[in-house]
Each structure stands twice: as C-alpha cells, then as structure tokens.
Amino acid sequence: MTIDRISKEELLANYDTFLFDADGVLWTGEIPVPGAIEWLNLLLDDKTKKVFVLTNNSTKTLDQYMKKIEKLGFGRLGSDNVISPAIVLAEYLQSNPGKFAKEYIYLIGTENLRATLENDGGVKCFGTGPDSIRDHTDGDFIHHVDMSITPKAVVCSYDAHFSYPKIMKASNFLQDPNVEYLVTNQDYTFPGPVPGVVIPGSGATSAAVTAVTGREPTVFGKPHKPMADFLLRRAQVDPKRTVMFGDRLDTDIMFGNANGYVPEIRCVSLITTFRYATVWMPTGVHTMVDVLNAREKEQFDRIPAFTHCFATGD
Structure with missing residues (x-):
C-alpha cells in the first residue's frame, strides 16, 4: 500500500x-x-x-x-x-450558565487547565494538585470518601498527580447521573523529547474512571x-x-x-x-x-x- x-x-x-x-x-x-x-x-x-x-x-x-x-x-x-480542548470545554461551560455558572467542577487536571475553566468557563474547580493516599490519615478512608462538595461535572485531563483517591472521588461523584462526565481528550500518550520514552496522556486518566463507572464521557478534543x-x-x-x-x-x-x-x-x-x-x-x-x-x-x-x-x- x-x-x-x-x-x-x-x-x-x-x-x-x-x-x-x-x-x-x-x-x-x-x-x-x-x-x-x-x-x-x-x-x-x-x-x-x-x-x-x-x-x-x-x-x-x-x-x-x-x-x-x-x-x-x-x-x-x-x-x-x-x-x-480547554478552549472548547470552557465555551461549553460558559454557554450553559444555568447549570454551570459559579458552580463546582471536580477537576483531574493541571492548574493551567483550572485557570482556563475558571476564567473563561465561569466555574469553580477543585481537585487539582497532589492527592496521595498517604495524606488520608484515616485508615478507613476507602470506606468514607469525602463527598462534602457536590460538583456539577467531573472533568478528566492530563494530571501528573493522578492517584487512587482521585479515581475514587471521581467515580463516586459520577454515581449521580446528573453529574456530567467531561474529558478534554483521550490521547493515551503524547510525544516527548526522548525517543522511546512513553508519556501517558489524558486518555490514561479517563480510561480508569470510565472502567470503574461504566460512564461514557463527552470528549472535547480530536x-x-x-x-x-x-x-x-x-x-x-x-x-x-x-x-x-x-x-x-x-x-x-x-x-x-x-x-x-x-x-x-x-x-x-x-x-x-x-x-x-x-x-x-x-x-x-x-x-x-x-x-x-x-x-x-x-x-x-x-x-x-x-x-x-x-x-x-x-
């Protein structure tokens, strides 16, 4: 061929x-x-x-x-x-003010994505940064995940701090069918400067959440x-x-x-x-x-x- x-x-x-x-x-x-x-x-x-x-x-x-x-x-x-995808997603959030304006979004992603969604999408994000199992001193953490904030959506993207607590929180939030499941893109890897080195991408985070929840996300990237x-x-x-x-x-x-x-x-x-x-x-x-x-x-x-x-x- x-x-x-x-x-x-x-x-x-x-x-x-x-x-x-x-x-x-x-x-x-x-x-x-x-x-x-x-x-x-x-x-x-x-x-x-x-x-x-x-x-x-x-x-x-x-x-x-x-x-x-x-x-x-x-x-x-x-x-x-x-x-x-960040630009497209922010427009989606901004164009639905009755649902998302000044509401909480649980974000598995970077601080830069958080800035874009908050500044251009008009929402309030939580969940970025480290969330390690070591930081949950209660030994029964896995039985009592913190659900004190109910988000309007879970957003998955590239996150170098991806962790078990994040999977668990996202999956529990998504048990509510009214919580939207939004993904920037599903690239499993992305290119880097060192040939042969695999760099996991956004698709790795959303694949875990999808596998646990059975929910299919709305994906905003190519x-x-x-x-x-x-x-x-x-x-x-x-x-x-x-x-x-x-x-x-x-x-x-x-x-x-x-x-x-x-x-x-x-x-x-x-x-x-x-x-x-x-x-x-x-x-x-x-x-x-x-x-x-x-x-x-x-x-x-x-x-x-x-x-x-x-x-x-x-």
Whole structure:
C-alpha cells in the first residue's frame, strides 16, 4: 500500500482552510519541523486561506501556548488561530450558565487547565494538585470518601498527580447521573523529547474512571465532534475545501475523516459524504507501519488520503 504524496501547489489550488496538529506536525518538542514555519507563513500571507492549529494539549493556558508558538518561530499565528480542548470545554461551560455558572467542577487536571475553566468557563474547580493516599490519615478512608462538595461535572485531563483517591472521588461523584462526565481528550500518550520514552496522556486518566463507572464521557478534543462544531462556529469552514495535517492516526486523521460534514443538510436523500482531506505527516507519533496496520485491520477511518513534507512539498 502507498499513500499519494500531495504537493504545495495542489494544496493551494484545492483547499481554503488548513488545519494543523501542533506537536509532531509543526514542531517536535522544542524544535520546528523543517519547512513548517515557511509553509504556515505562506498560507497566512494569502488572505483567501484560513489557518488553524488544533492541539489536544490542555496543559497550558492560551497565553502560555501563544508564548511557546512565538518562541518556536510561529509568531505570525494569532490567538484566534489556536483551538484546544480547554478552549472548547470552557465555551461549553460558559454557554450553559444555568447549570454551570459559579458552580463546582471536580477537576483531574493541571492548574493551567483550572485557570482556563475558571476564567473563561465561569466555574469553580477543585481537585487539582497532589492527592496521595498517604495524606488520608484515616485508615478507613476507602470506606468514607469525602463527598462534602457536590460538583456539577467531573472533568478528566492530563494530571501528573493522578492517584487512587482521585479515581475514587471521581467515580463516586459520577454515581449521580446528573453529574456530567467531561474529558478534554483521550490521547493515551503524547510525544516527548526522548525517543522511546512513553508519556501517558489524558486518555490514561479517563480510561480508569470510565472502567470503574461504566460512564461514557463527552470528549472535547480530536477526533470528537465538539471541536469540529467549535471550528464550524468560529470559521464557517467548507468541508470540501478543508484539509487536516496530522501525525496521529487515532486523533488527527480520524478527526479529518469523521468531521467533514455539512450539518445544515437534514434531508436523508441529501446526506453528504464529504470529509476533510487528510494529510499524514511522518514527523510525529505514528509511522508507515501504523498506517499499514490500520489498513490490515480495516480501520479505514484512520487511513490518510495523502502524505506531505513541508520542506519539499512533493
């Protein structure tokens, strides 16, 4: 099996909206992918093109993320060009003030995510930081979990302090069907600076809570629909003229393959099968072996239409 290569000339001629994953596509760790800065600047110079970075990283505030983007040489991008699950989730909370305004959220996540949800989502978060079993001096802690605060939702994301008490608290809160179960993204790992070192991601935390509760969460990152809906509201993209660049088959490529839809069409006889075009970048997590395995397993939603190299474009 081969994947067709697509040139910059073909991309410019056939697409108006360009969507990029970040780490593994535009940069790896702290190093820009060769040709990525020049390619994005070319697109940004063309006023007929729309450019968005769709990251599943919710560990930074938008201001912090923009500082990283500028440091890496992508300073032409503005804050309106960047979309993360934290931004989409905060909008969801803010757009439902009757339920969430100034209410408590139990958050398995970082302090930066807490700042985003509180400042932009209008909620009050608790649960961040260390929560070790050693800090619960009562030997019968597991029989008497602290339920003194009833949250409106449990949010799971990346959390370096993930622990047994956090699983237990989240699972008990979610026994109430009125408590929503929200997840930033389900990436089980994310790329790091040391090749071969596995770094567990947000999917690891939500997998534990899901296994215990049997509850299925609403997921706000790629490849799920809330991020596509947010993009549609922000940019009114035309799926036939939209292309997604990604390195991960299970997030980026699935996002493009799943979310190129036209929601205005309701008549069954007119349902569209248009998808975003998908371009796989061999600069991140997944390799051609993974693409071949997806083909072997008939996971067609993970198979990209094209491959591409920023540096040469051919």
